Amino acid sequence: MKIAIVGTGMIAREALIALRQVGNVEVKTICARPHSREKAEALAREFGVPQTVTDYEAMLAAHEADVVYLGIVNSAHFSYARAAIEAGWHVIVEKPFTSTLAEAEELIARARAAGCYLFEAVTPLFLPNYLGILSALPQLGLIRLVQANFSQYSSRYERYLARDVAPAFDPVLSGGALYDLNVYNLALIVALFGRPQSASYTANIGFNGIDTSGVLTLRYDGFVATAAAAKDSSSPSFFLIQGESGWIRADGTPNELTSFTVGLRGKEPKTYALNKYEHRMVHEFEAIREIFERKDYLRVEEGLRTSRTVMAVMEKARLVAGIQFRAD
Structure with a gap:
């Protein structure tokens, strides 16, 4: 599989570090905007990437790779992914998938x-x-509570307080805590339990209308899930599922899932x-x-x-909380 990396920020660097360890994948190109050449x-x-370019459309037209990885600002995910699909490329989009549901549905249809092939790069899944x-999960019996927390003090928060907005x-x-961090919590919950019956978001809103932290509450049949995330403060992060017969807990940030412990009633907890x-x-x-190779x-x-x-x-939770994006 041949891949082109779009972006030069932290997540693009992390992708390049990871790709060094992946066999049968060749990074052909790094694409950046002219000012980031x-x-x-x-x-x-x-x-050791052989080529850099600053013309995204020309790179797509040259088609020297199979897959484009988009490690760029959230608001650009849709337009860059759409252009790649129109040019016949497979696409990996960093989380969050898009800014709006309408954008997501259009990309999927296209x-x-x-x-x-179109992927959202939500690592824990x-x-x-x-x-x-x-x-x-089935060992826990009926699920009663799910709790998740991804909170880390942003290195850009002090700039934000000084009205220098990253x-x-x-x-x-x-941007915002929901789309940057809580998306991981929500993706895990949705992947495990499906679509909730209802959702609400209570957020701490900054001077420019963005959520710097907040709690997402999801109602399922028989249980409630809460997902907290913060960029304005920090705490131990975790992912916890409670059932009538036991619990599962993953300590650390939910995007890493470095280990998990299963505790069943009457038995010693086991960590994996x-x-x-x-x-x-x-x-x-x-x-x-592997998905690409096996079609x-x-x-x-x-x-x-x-x-x-x-x-x-x-999107629904964000709008109910009064958080507006330019893409809306």
């Missing part, structure tokens, strides 16, 4: 019509520890660490490569159903 060239030298949690805090660019790689994105790229479109569709549901829930 030097950063792209530095990354290319560091990671990818299906073009026969292109590709991890062996996620599959372990899914396998252990993309992660900009509603024009589809099933991930093969330390870097969370390696499993993701390995899984996508496993059923796996693609499974991921798209989750992505669509997550976008539907986030």
